[in-house]
């Protein structure tokens with residue numbers, strides 16, 4: 001770590017959106033969008049969504065505390081979506097941010113079921129109302145519509161930008177080709193593409209990261225901890241029990257066993273930094289300058305640990321060792337994982 005050798009030593013609070021490019025241990029993107037974008041953000045799919053199973057006590061209490069602590073630690077990037085808990089996540093986040101809603105960089109997403117301009121405009125207003133803001137700093141298309149190209153949705157986005165309801169436009173789960181096509185349709189910059197990026201899935205390295213770096217765009221890494229796998233907390237004998245991870249092949253007993261070497265490599269680097277495997281997994285994601293990460297958190301402690309990872313600088317040797325351990329991790333995924341998922345579901 002840069003300033004402190006302890007993973008849990010927290011820097012004094014800084015105002016969310018003022019001051020220098022780096023405050024305390026938080027670091028910010030060097031991109032000018034009028035507000036600072038912290039390199040570690042907060043993902044809020046967990047807020048009020050049944051599939052994570054954190055329950056009402058979390059949605060009504062801990063989630064609020066997580067957001068307030070994130071603000072104290074200099075986190076400015078908050079990610080939600082109209083889909084998460086069918087609007088509950090946006091509501092919980094908006095309430096927890098309170099007056100700070102206007103100073104942070106708030107990102108939400110539209111799920112493009114009917115991707116035509118009037119619907120886009122109406123959905124944006126609904127999201128802004130749930131969040132309690134006048135303006136969505138980043139409005140993202142949650143995933144590409146497989147049947148309809150982006151001309152119509154981007155017409156809606158442009159109209160929203162013109163009236164000031166939307167600052168930046170983003171996409172999510174887009175290929176490079178479709179990201180570029182979305183930019184052409186918008187006639188301007190589509191700032192970011194939010195995609196899965198972690199040591200167990202490095203596909204964005206192929207073309208999204210080089211494009212983002214060369215053109216001043218941003219890759220927002222979701223599931224940067226591979227939904228908790230990279231924390232090293234789970235094993236064949238201790239698997240997480242919620243719907244999200246029951247459907248994620250990475251948490252198959254066979255894959256948890258295969259992940260052992262990668263987790264051991266993370267532990268090795270973590271020991272050298274007095275950090276945790278989860279923090280090193282985040283530091284690895286942030287090693288690329290065009291990336292910001294939005295880990296979710298089930299507790300204030302996790303949020304604190306994740307925010308502190310922003311200051312960890314990996315050496316070239318450490319980065320390389322993690323790349324190699326990741327190369328050797330060959331989980332069962334795709335169609336081959338289906339029978340395993342069914343067997344695991346049936347408890348066999």
Ligand SMILES: NC(=O)c1ccc[n+]([C@@H]2O[C@H](COP(=O)([O-])OP(=O)(O)OC[C@H]3O[C@@H](n4cnc5c(N)ncnc54)[C@H](OP(=O)(O)O)[C@@H]3O)[C@@H](O)[C@H]2O)c1
Nearest residue numbers: 043044045222223224225226227228231278295296298302
């Ligand atoms: N655009 C998209 O299609 C898309 C898809 C997925 C996610 N996202 C966004 O990305 C965000 C993050 O992705 P994600 O939630 O899928 O995965 P993630 O951030 O990799 O994993 C989050 C989970 O990891 C565990 N965790 C977090 N911090 C930890 C720490 N310091 N130590 C140990 N365990 C820790 C927690 O689960 P436990 O404590 O229960 O183990 C937490 O719920 C979401 O909230 C959402 O905003 C977007």
